Amino acid sequence: MSGFFKSSIGRKYAMALSAFFLMFFLLQHFAINILSVFSPDAFNEASHFMGTFWAVQYVLQPVLIFGVVYHFVMGFILEARNRSARVKKYAKNNGAANSSWMSRNMIYSGLCILAFLVLHFIDFWIPEINTKYIQGDMSGLLGNGEGFRYYEELAHKFESPLRVGAYVIAFIFLSLHLMHGFSSAFQSAGATSMRKEKLQLFGKAYAIIIPLGFIFIALFHHFNHH
């Protein structure tokens, strides 16, 4: 296997593998967040479990961080190589004649998602790490000790219309990224065309339903606590 991940095809596999992991992560993130709409208590319980269970914190979380960083860094490296493969651009290029806008602009939808992740980390992840591992408060309770803090923090974050607007725009770009990315990951991993039509349909459904669900959650909390 020496040199496999340095080759063009090896990197395709690695991008696909990290994409599979990220898409699975997105699904479980959504499953927990949607609980906040139906039951604040269930959302609190699930958040506390994810935030304190050792396997999630010390196994899955590092894998996730590696997956995110790898997907972005390799995405940039491949984009740079791909750009250098055509030094002189066409005077007239009709890309829309043979490919989707989403497939041609993965780097831009990816950059929007990266910008969102910076905001999202500042909003949730960094305060969470600070509370748990710097201040050492693993209780998950509110300052006054009356119940879990997770639902309250979530509701508080979505008060700002600017933040909600930024989240909605980011999820639209996430949807565009997934529209191509989902089936592309399977194609890179060598999936056969026999299953391609159903896979593409499933991928389109995933790319629309999950981001739309996240948009719904953000808007729900914004309008319910305003």
Next chain:
Amino acid sequence: MNLTLKIWRQKGPKDKGSMVDYKVTDISEHMSFLEMMDVLNEQLINQGEEPVAFDHDCREGICGMCSMYINGEAHGPDRGVTTCQLHMRMFKDGDTITIEPFRAKAFPVIKDLVVDRSSFDRIQHAGGYISVNTSGNTQDANALPISKHAADEAMDAATCIGCGACVASCKNASAMLFVGAKVSQYALLPQGQVEAVDRVKNMVAQMDLEGFGNCTNTGACEIECPKGISLENIARMNREYLSANVKS
């Protein structure tokens, strides 16, 4: 029909090159695109100007030599055709047509619309063959049973004429459809199994060395391919490559 042509002119590999406008008149809609180019070149020769250099050979869609990027698409706006099979009826009287060479770092321009596609030859040399003893006692190929399905798929892959439209159309100038087709045509047949591991590894290594970009599955290559080579061949090459690396 009367047309305005915007054509890439470049005196040689080191020349900077630029787009130059030409007018052609009385073009028949039944002409092929290359015949229209012939009319232009006759006109230029009569005017004492340098004719436009372009590649062509068979003019029946099988040699893969003609390599023009017409109005932003490899081999022009028609589907499943090479430039020599593109007819002027695809255009309208008064149209402006932009004609450029196939652009890729691995396809350097030699002159005007002629590009050097020897990078494809070097990829083929790296593994696009089977070794057969031809000493006089060669085995009859029909002695090996091959399923109809595998034979058809291998034949589909083998119809690749190596024109380079996949590279020209790909936003990343990737050669994976070409290499995928060449790997597939042997991977699907028993004769290709003996050298399968070395073939895919060596061909992919050569492809990377030539400076082609990486496939991002836009599917542009499949749409623009004059022979309809399927993306399935890229998926098969990926599987072959993974399996070859696991085996050795």
